[in-house]
Each structure stands twice: as C-alpha cells, then as structure tokens.
Amino acid sequence: MPHSPLVPTVRRRRLGQTLKKLRNDAGMTLENAAVAMGWQVPKLSKIENARQQIRPTEVTGLLKAYGVDDPEVFAALQNLAKDAGKRGWWQTYSGVVSPAYADYISLEDDAERICEWAPLAVPGLLQTAAYARETMLATSQSRTPEEIAALAEVRQARQAVLTRPGNSLELWAIIHEAALHTRFEVRPTTMREQLRKLLDAAELPNVTVQLMPLDSTAHPGIFGGFGLVSFPGPTPDVVLLENLSGATYVEGDGTRPFTGAVDRIRAAALSVEDSLARITQMEEGHRK
Structure with missing residues (x-):
C-alpha cells in the first residue's frame, strides 16, 4: 500500500526553510549538497519543502557540508528535526x-x-x-x-x-x-x-x-x-x-x-x- 504524502507541519517548514537558507549561504546548489550527502536531488528538495522527514543525524551531516560550526545552530536544528512530528499534550483534544x-x-x-x-x-x-x-x-x-x-x-x-x-x-x-x-x-x-x-x-x-x-x-x-x-x-x-x-x-x-x-x-x-x-x-x- 502506498504511503500517504507527508503533511508539511509548521515545524517542518521552519526546518526546511532554514536548511535551504544555510545551503544558499554556503553557495551550494541542490545538486552539490545532495552529492555531498550521497543522496538523490529529489530527497533534499523534499526536505527543504517539508515533504520528507530528516533525522537529526542527517541534519548534522548537512550542516557540516555547509560549513556551519555554531553549536547553538546544531542544537536548534537537531531538536527541530527530532520534534517535527512530535505529538504534544494538545493531541488529547484532537477532536x-x-x-x-x-x-x-x-x-x-x-x-x-x-x-x-x-x-x-x-x-x-x-x-x-x-x-x-x-x-x-x-x-x-x-x-x-x-x-x-x-x-x-x-x-x-x-x-x-x-x-x-x-x-x-x-x-x-x-x-x-x-x-x-x-x-x-x-x-x-x-x-x-x-x-x-x-x-x-x-x-x-x-x-x-x-x-x-x-x-x-x-x-x-x-x-x-x-x-x-x-x-x-x-x-x-x-x-x-x-x-x-x-x-x-x-x-x-x-x-x-x-x-x-x-x-x-x-x-x-x-x-x-x-x-x-x-x-x-x-x-x-x-x-x-
């Protein structure tokens, strides 16, 4: 059975937008960044457009490829990746x-x-x-x-x-x-x-x-x-x-x-x- 398309939450959009900005700041194209990660270009494109999940360890790899060395940036984006699909207390009221x-x-x-x-x-x-x-x-x-x-x-x-x-x-x-x-x-x-x-x-x-x-x-x-x-x-x-x-x-x-x-x-x-x-x-x- 095919998977339902991932719904872009605001958290995923924030993460995707930030990763895209950092890639552009590093002067890297989608193709360059995907090659650096050993990925196909569509995977990175979907991540930046909040259509695919990304693991915290993958966030670390991207940030290193973009030359980011600020530990606060690493921590913030790793946590955002970890929490992108997190269910909070409000899910009790999903009805x-x-x-x-x-x-x-x-x-x-x-x-x-x-x-x-x-x-x-x-x-x-x-x-x-x-x-x-x-x-x-x-x-x-x-x-x-x-x-x-x-x-x-x-x-x-x-x-x-x-x-x-x-x-x-x-x-x-x-x-x-x-x-x-x-x-x-x-x-x-x-x-x-x-x-x-x-x-x-x-x-x-x-x-x-x-x-x-x-x-x-x-x-x-x-x-x-x-x-x-x-x-x-x-x-x-x-x-x-x-x-x-x-x-x-x-x-x-x-x-x-x-x-x-x-x-x-x-x-x-x-x-x-x-x-x-x-x-x-x-x-x-x-x-x-």
Missing part, C-alpha cells in the same frame, strides 16, 4: 483542535518570544477561562457546548508556557483599549476578572502588556491583528493571522513587514506604566 490550531500550539511550545497585536480581543495566552468560553460562544457558528468547554480548557493549558521552569516564553501583548470594553450580559463579572488577569500576568518578568488608547495616532496595526512568533537559533519567524475562517501563517520574507510594524505599534501605544494604570482604573470601575 476539537484543528490541524492549523495544533500547529500554532506547537509554535508556542517552541517559541522564545511572541509579540501580539490584539485590536479586538484579549490574546489567548492572557485570557481567563470565563472570557475564553464567552468569546468562543459568541463567535462560534457550529461548536457544541462540550466542544466550547474543551477549547476553553486548551486555551488555559496553553498558558503554561508563560511559567514553565527555565525557559518561559517571553510575551509582549499590545491590546486595543476597545477590546477591554466588551460587555458580557450572561456573566457581567467576566471583564472585571479579565482585567485583573491582565494585571496579574503583567507582574511576571517575561510578560509585558501595553494598551492602545482609543485616541491613538494612526499606526500599521489599523489593518488588523497578528502574532509575530520568534524562536531560538537560526530558524525564521512566523506570523499568525486569524479570522472566522481559521488561521493563516505568513512565513519567510513575508514576515518582514510585520517585524517592522511591531515597533511602530508599540510606539503608538501607551507606555507600560500608563497602560497598567489605565487597566487598573478600568478594573476598579467594574467594582463600583
């Missing part, structure tokens, strides 16, 4: 977690830093369980209450990356003030609890929260939200775009406009100190 969402959770798990511009909703890594349930109920068109509950659990479980020992994810979240004025009629305390959660999260040394005021100057973020995900080692950034139809990934050179936009969005937002003061004022207002 409700789409392949695209599972890919993103794996990115969070690998990431060193995420900068998220959130113009309409609180970022998932900073949401309370109640906020997650309420917003998913409001935006879902086909999910059952049981599926909504499971997805809310997933969103809470994802937040462990912010407090894991030794290598906690660095998160910089810029949230539009308008997102913090959402009303929840079924459970009116939802937003007050969410504001408190933001303040508590901002006390973590690896979490920064900024607020984009209602009267901000124009900035690149007016075109929509995004998450810029960065990784240790030489692997390229990935950008996540979300809407009602699901998630879209921007990779390779396509991430450059977003990298440039981040600083301009930060500059248009309130300072961190003023942001937390405004959120505190809003949270206190909900108590009256």
Whole structure:
C-alpha cells in the first residue's frame, strides 16, 4: 500500500526553510549538497519543502557540508528535526483542535518570544477561562457546548508556557483599549476578572502588556491583528493571522513587514506604566 504524502507541519517548514537558507549561504546548489550527502536531488528538495522527514543525524551531516560550526545552530536544528512530528499534550483534544490550531500550539511550545497585536480581543495566552468560553460562544457558528468547554480548557493549558521552569516564553501583548470594553450580559463579572488577569500576568518578568488608547495616532496595526512568533537559533519567524475562517501563517520574507510594524505599534501605544494604570482604573470601575 502506498504511503500517504507527508503533511508539511509548521515545524517542518521552519526546518526546511532554514536548511535551504544555510545551503544558499554556503553557495551550494541542490545538486552539490545532495552529492555531498550521497543522496538523490529529489530527497533534499523534499526536505527543504517539508515533504520528507530528516533525522537529526542527517541534519548534522548537512550542516557540516555547509560549513556551519555554531553549536547553538546544531542544537536548534537537531531538536527541530527530532520534534517535527512530535505529538504534544494538545493531541488529547484532537477532536476539537484543528490541524492549523495544533500547529500554532506547537509554535508556542517552541517559541522564545511572541509579540501580539490584539485590536479586538484579549490574546489567548492572557485570557481567563470565563472570557475564553464567552468569546468562543459568541463567535462560534457550529461548536457544541462540550466542544466550547474543551477549547476553553486548551486555551488555559496553553498558558503554561508563560511559567514553565527555565525557559518561559517571553510575551509582549499590545491590546486595543476597545477590546477591554466588551460587555458580557450572561456573566457581567467576566471583564472585571479579565482585567485583573491582565494585571496579574503583567507582574511576571517575561510578560509585558501595553494598551492602545482609543485616541491613538494612526499606526500599521489599523489593518488588523497578528502574532509575530520568534524562536531560538537560526530558524525564521512566523506570523499568525486569524479570522472566522481559521488561521493563516505568513512565513519567510513575508514576515518582514510585520517585524517592522511591531515597533511602530508599540510606539503608538501607551507606555507600560500608563497602560497598567489605565487597566487598573478600568478594573476598579467594574467594582463600583
């Protein structure tokens, strides 16, 4: 029976893109590199295009052929090859977690830093369980209450990356003030609890929260939200775009406009100190 074609995961694409860049940096063609490894050209082409797996030992051989001698590069790419098809804790929720969402959770798990511009909703890594349930109920068109509950659990479980020992994810979240004025009629305390959660999260040394005021100057973020995900080692950034139809990934050179936009969005937002003061004022207002 023929094997099903390998599905390119984001991890495999990151690995393939990085290996291709290192090959080009070394001035080697596909043919040269394949000969150096004793491979047929199609094998290397499929690896670079995330259509074939590569073992960590083969990664080592390629890096040596490309003249790479940085031990951090070796470690990062060997680990990426090892983990390319890894099944994480989120596979327990495979009935409700789409392949695209599972890919993103794996990115969070690998990431060193995420900068998220959130113009309409609180970022998932900073949401309370109640906020997650309420917003998913409001935006879902086909999910059952049981599926909504499971997805809310997933969103809470994802937040462990912010407090894991030794290598906690660095998160910089810029949230539009308008997102913090959402009303929840079924459970009116939802937003007050969410504001408190933001303040508590901002006390973590690896979490920064900024607020984009209602009267901000124009900035690149007016075109929509995004998450810029960065990784240790030489692997390229990935950008996540979300809407009602699901998630879209921007990779390779396509991430450059977003990298440039981040600083301009930060500059248009309130300072961190003023942001937390405004959120505190809003949270206190909900108590009256």
